[in-house]
Amino acid sequence: MSVLQVTSCGRQIDLAVAQDLSITLEDSGIGDSIAIPVCDGSLTVTAEDFSPFSLFQSGEQGVWFDPSDFSSMSQDDAGATPVTAVEQAVGRILDKSGRGNHATQATPTARPILRARYNLLTYSEQFNNAAWSLFGVLAFGSGSTANATTAPDGTSTADLITETAGGGQHIVFNTTNHSLAINTQYVFSCAVKAGTRTAVAIQVNTVTNGASVVFDLLTGTATQTNTSVEYTISSSITSLGNGWYRCSLTFSSTVSTASTCVCISNSTTPALTANKRPTYSGDGTSGLYIWGADLRLANDGVVIPVYQRIAAATDYDTSGFLPYLAFDGTDDFLVTGAVTPGVDKVQVFAGVRKNADVAGIIAEYSSSYPLNNGSFQLTAASASGSNYLFGSKGTASSIVQVTIAAPDTAVLVATGDISGDRAELTRNSATNPPSSSDQGTGNFLAYQIYIGSRGGTSTRLNGRIYGLIIRFSAANLDASAIANAERWINVKTGAY
Amino acid sequence: MAENFLTLIVTAAHVNLARNLAASFGPGGAGMWTTPLSSDGAEPATHYVSSGMLPAEFADMVPTQTWQHDEDGVWTMIASTPGNPAAVYYVAQQQGVQCTLEEVEDTLATADVTGQPPFTAFARLGLQIVNPPDEVLP
Numbered sequence: 001m002s003v004l005q006v007t008s009c010g011r012q013i014d015l016a017v018a019q020d021l022s023i024t025l026e027d028s029g030i031g032d033s034i035a036i037p038v039c040d041g042s043l044t045v046t047a048e049d050f051s052p053f054s055l056f057q058s059g060e061q062g063v064w065f066d067p068s069d070f071s072s073m074s075q076d077d078a079g080a081t082p083v084t085a086v087e088q089a090v091g092r093i094l095d096k097s098g099r100g101n102h103a104t105q106a107t108p109t110a111r112p113i114l115r116a117r118y119n120l121l122t123y124s125e126q127f128n129n130a131a132w133s134l135f136g137v138l139a140f141g142s143g144s145t146a147n148a149t150t151a152p153d154g155t156s157t158a159d160l161i162t163e164t165a166g167g168g169q170h171i172v173f174n175t176t177n178h179s180l181a182i183n184t185q186y187v188f189s190c191a192v193k194a195g196t197r198t199a200v201a202i203q204v205n206t207v208t209n210g211a212s213v214v215f216d217l218l219t220g221t222a223t224q225t226n227t228s229v230e231y232t233i234s235s236s237i238t239s240l241g242n243g244w245y246r247c248s249l250t251f252s253s254t255v256s257t258a259s260t261c262v263c264i265s266n267s268t269t270p271a272l273t274a275n276k277r278p279t280y281s282g283d284g285t286s287g288l289y290i291w292g293a294d295l296r297l298a299n300d301g302v303v304i305p306v307y308q309r310i311a312a313a314t315d316y317d318t319s320g321f322l323p324y325l326a327f328d329g330t331d332d333f334l335v336t337g338a339v340t341p342g343v344d345k346v347q348v349f350a351g352v353r354k355n356a357d358v359a360g361i362i363a364e365y366s367s368s369y370p371l372n373n374g375s376f377q378l379t380a381a382s383a384s385g386s387n388y389l390f391g392s393k394g395t396a397s398s399i400v401q402v403t404i405a406a407p408d409t410a411v412l413v414a415t416g417d418i419s420g421d422r423a424e425l426t427r428n429s430a431t432n433p434p435s436s437s438d439q440g441t442g443n444f445l446a447y448q449i450y451i452g453s454r455g456g457t458s459t460r461l462n463g464r465i466y467g468l469i470i471r472f473s474a475a476n477l478d479a480s481a482i483a484n485a486e487r488w489i490n491v492k493t494g495a496y
Numbered sequence: 497m498a499e500n501f502l503t504l505i506v507t508a509a510h511v512n513l514a515r516n517l518a519a520s521f522g523p524g525g526a527g528m529w530t531t532p533l534s535s536d537g538a539e540p541a542t543h544y545v546s547s548g549m550l551p552a553e554f555a556d557m558v559p560t561q562t563w564q565h566d567e568d569g570v571w572t573m574i575a576s577t578p579g580n581p582a583a584v585y586y587v588a589q590q591q592g593v594q595c596t597l598e599e600v601e602d603t604l605a606t607a608d609v610t611g612q613p614p615f616t617a618f619a620r621l622g623l624q625i626v627n628p629p630d631e632v633l634p
Contacts, residue, residue: 088499088549089499089548089549106523106524106526106527107524107525107526107527107528108499108524108548108549108550108551109502109504109528109546109547109548109549109550110527110528110546110548111548111549113501113548113549175564175565176564176565177565179615179616179619256619314501328547328548328613328614329614329615329625330503330531330545330546330547330614330625331528331530331531331545331546331547331548332547332548356615358625358627359627383627456530457530458627459627460531460625462615
């Protein structure tokens with residue numbers, strides 16, 4: 001016999017219950033509540049937010065790592081120097097499951113970096129910085145003016161760029177070419193406001209080839225689209241108020257390097273250079289206002305703002321941008337102490353981004369899945385190609401994979417059941433046929449968990465980890481619990 | 497403690513000494529340069545890389561280079577720092593690392609050390625990571 005104590009109207013009421021008492025909120029979601037009238041008030045029952053901590057309440061072994069929780073990370077492996085900001089290396093991340101399986105890295109250069117950077121440019125609001133070059137534009141202080149007017153964010157940080165007299169092109173461009181993944185979509189955008197010039201071209205180019213879109217800054221429309229064989233493009237223009245527009249060029253390229261460029265235009269349908277820049281004879285006094293340039297992979301996060309302020313590479317706005325551990329693909333990894341599950345089932349929830357399709361370990365149980373029984377592996381890409389791969393093994397290996405090319409952001413849910421001969425992997429909650437291959441016998445044995453590398457010596461992850469939950473159990477999780485954990489990881493990842 | 501992000505690439509001929517020199521500076525220097533590189537991604541490795549945050553006082557000891565694209569998109573070195581091979585040699589001697597000053601100087605002089613992301617540095621040098629064959633899929 002159990003007793004449920006309910007306090008109402010200042011009185012405690014003991015309710016004897018013969019078995020477990022459950023209060024069901026039908027058709028409810030997290031945060032919903034109902035009010036049960038009692039006495040002259042009400043008893044409120046609220047559906048609490050899901051926490052991964054709930055997955056470990058029966059003593060299940062495993063880990064829960066949460067890079068969005070700065071208090072759980074230290075810059076050194078001993079835990080003496082806390083992580084306080086992005087762009088700090090992480091030498092120790094605490095296991096929030098309660099099992100004490102913290103992950104560390106003793107070598108400073110091999111530590112992943114806590115990061116929340118999405119804009120690939122630098123000095124996004126400082127076109128007078130050396131990160132930008134001018135051609136056919138008067139130098140800042142000699143006709144062009146830094147911080148000349150109010151920007152869309154209300155600060156006095158928008159620059160005036162003024163064309164030179166004569167010449168053909170009147171452009172501001174990145175000093176250093178970008179290294180691009182070929183046939184992969186990027187978005188280059190800039191906030192622009194009409195000055196004495198009322199048209200602008202947003203352009204991408206190599207030395208001899210390029211593509212651009214011309215925008216009318218009075219009507220807020222794209223007026224000329226200029227393509228080439230190397231580039232596939234589309235565009236958008238969005239009003240930011242007060243005459244400002246964010247002019248965006250979405251492009252993919254067959255070449256691996258490119259420069260991005262903001263071009264003053266004398267017309268909404270200008271004459272063009274071979275690489276699709278407006279060309280005309282400037283008057284030495286006309287110009288327009290620019291601010292807030294941004295270049296990013298088009299599929300990099302679905303819930304983050306379209307513009308991220310950045311100065312130096314490590315100085316950027318983090319508000320609204322999801323943090324992650326960045327693994328450099330060369331030597332970064334973290335490792336736990338030995339874990340002893342004693343059971344034959346595992347569930348893995350991972351928020352990840354892979355930058356390239358080179359085999360990389362997200363999480364591996366033991367120093368080498370191919371060599372060790374009672375282990376599992378979760379990889380971003382593999383020797384077989386562009387995929388995510390999960391392997392679960394008792395004394396025999398069962399492999400399941402999802403095919404998707406890099407770069408890609410994903411919430412991966414992997415479940416391994418040795419005695420049930422089932423290995424399942426889903427990406428972004430999409431159905432994927434499980435594997436029923438024989439996994440042999442036995443439990444998951446006692447091993448360390450490696451994150452970002454096989455055994456710390458190879459198969460390096462070139463990508464990000466937004467969150468990681470690994471839970472060993474004697475019983476499988478029900479669909480509701482899996483969905484909750486998956487949803488929780490996606491809030492941290494922004495994959496879909 | 498201030499830290500600098502660096503990508504440090506050393507030649508295979510100098511990697512053993514580089515590892516010993518780094519380890520002589522303390523436990524944090526151990527385990528560097530474990531990732532092999534070559535022009536075609538196959539053995540044998542011609543270079544090794546470490547990449548990440550390095551305490552500023554250690555970063556100042558290694559020579560660095562700054563690269564930038566010229567107007568034709570060609571990499572051009574626009575700045576460099578000499579590092580401090582004498583200081584590195586001194587610490588190595590204190591820790592019993594067997595080497596000469598000339599060997600330390602040669603190791604540092606042939607190293608490519610930049611603030612570039614590692615894969616940008618690889619592309620500039622025409623290198624890629626050597627992946628062990630058939631180790632991921634059983």
